[in-house]
Amino acid sequence: MKSVDEHLAGILAAVPLLPPLEQALLEAAGGVLAERVEAPVPLPPFDNSAMDGYAVVAADVAAATEDKPVTLPVIGDIAAGDSGMSALRPGLTARIMTGAAMPAGADAVIPVEWTDGGTATVRITRSAPPGHYIRRAGEDVRAGQVVVAEGTRLGAPQLGMLAAVGRSHVLVRPRPRVVVLSTGSELRAPGTQLAPGQIWDSNSFMLTTAVMEAGAKGYRQATVGDEAEEVRTTLMDQLVRADAIITSGGVSMGARDVIKEIFERDGEIEFGKVAMRPGKPQGFGLLEGVPVFTLPGNPVSAYVSFQVFVRPALRAMQGLPPDHLPTLSAVLTEDVTSPDGLRHFLRGRLTSDRGEHSVAPAEGQGSHQLQSLSSADSLIVLPEDATRVPAGSRVDVMRLPS
Known part of the structure; x- marks a missing residue:
């Protein structure tokens, strides 16, 4: 048997790095930036008001108090985007809106709450120092500053930053397109009637969702039976739209394990056992350059295999570090046992108290028991040499996606 690390290393050495594409901002969401983006101008590009209020010369209101307010003539309004008022003389004021450019000569903004809200003249009841409620040009970003680094996954804040520096398109490694397929003549789509011996397909829905949680695009393909040519034709047809393919079922030692039967004889996919x-x-393996992950059919086995092997590979295809799920240290609440020589992934439930984590194994650890997986929030990782781990021991725990 290969070790977990050996099998993962072989996958990571084989999966291709997706070529970058130029995409519009919203199309690029979830992709990984393949260029360095610098700000062509400072942000903000000009001094502007941080409040709705009145642009003033600070010296004019230095003596303003509730008892002795200062009254100034209001010479106009300055809205965001206006370019009509370019300067303000001492002894005068202008109403100004949030985001509007500060007129030359004004060096402070008085919030409207400190005034009587006047439109011809205004009574100001508090003083303000120079710079009060002014956003200075370049205080957020300097011209030429790198605002989004190459290798960054583009989420909402990053896309907002790219738009703020005027970019409509960027070069990205797109989210991998992953086709998910379950095999088995016993499988039926949820919502249909079952005949004796049949079950509803859960793996393809679970794995397609796991693909999307990992930051890729998931496409569920209808289930296929155990006829070799039908399965092969279906898989080959998906190559035109897939950056990767995931199958579940048909990879063990049974007489009708069709995935193994089809591809082992041609040497396109390597099958084996992992410890x-x-x-x-x-x-x-690779089919015409497209990575194909053939996972076991038992739902928990398929899901754990996805998190251990497929998720890091999908990240690597985008040029990201091939990280596992976030892992932390926790204290076991119960004794557990594990088979010698195998890395064991137990479903668990985490609790935290003042920064200290503890984890309880879920009831029902069979590879077919989906209920315990659906109620778990973590995987307890027991190393190959741990056959008996007592309560109170520290273990590594992989957090499952929420």
């Missing part, structure tokens, strides 16, 4: 539980039977 882990759940998820021992695994397969991986």
Whole structure:
């Protein structure tokens, strides 16, 4: 058997790095930036008001108090985007809106709450120092500053930053397009009637969602039976739209394990056993350059295999570090046992108290028991040499996506 680390290393050495594409900002969401973006101008590009209020010369209101307000003539309004008023003389004021450019000569903004709100003249009841409620040009970003670094996954804040520096398109490694396919003549789509011996397909829905949680685009393909040519034709048809393919089922030692039957004979996909539980039977290879992950059919095995092997590979395809799920240290609340020589991934429930984490194994650890997975929030990782781990021991715990 291969170790978990050996199998993952082989996958990461084989998966291709997706070529960058130029995309419009909203199309680029979730992609990984393949260029360095610098600000062509400072942000803000000009001094502007941080409040709705009145632009003033600070010296004119230095003596203003509630008892002795200062009254100034209001010579006009300055809205965001206006360019009509370019300067303000001492002894005068102008109403100014949030984001509007400060007129030359004005060096402070008095919030409207400190005034009587006048439109011809205004009574000001508090003083303000120079610079009060003014956003200075370049205080957020300097011209030429790198605002989004190459290799950054583009979320909402990053896209907002790119738009703020005037970029409509950027060069990105796009989210991988991943086709998910379940095999098995016993499988039926949810919502249909079951005949004896049949079950509803859960893996393809679970894995497609896991793909999307990992930052890729998931496409669920309808299930196919155990006829070799039908399965092969279906898979080959997906190559035109897929950056990667995930199958579940048909990779073990049974007489009708169709995925293994089809591809092992041609040597396109390598099948074997990995020293882990759940998820021992695994397969991986490239079909016409497209990575194909053949995962076990038991739902927990398929899900754990995805998090351990597929998720890091999808990240690597975008040029990101091939990280596992976020991992922390926690204290076991119960004794657990583990098979010798296998890395064991137990479903668990985390609790935290004042920064200290503890984890309880879920009831029901069978690879077919989806209920315990759906109620778990973590995977307890027991190393290959840990056969008996007592309560109170520290263990590594992988947080599952919320």
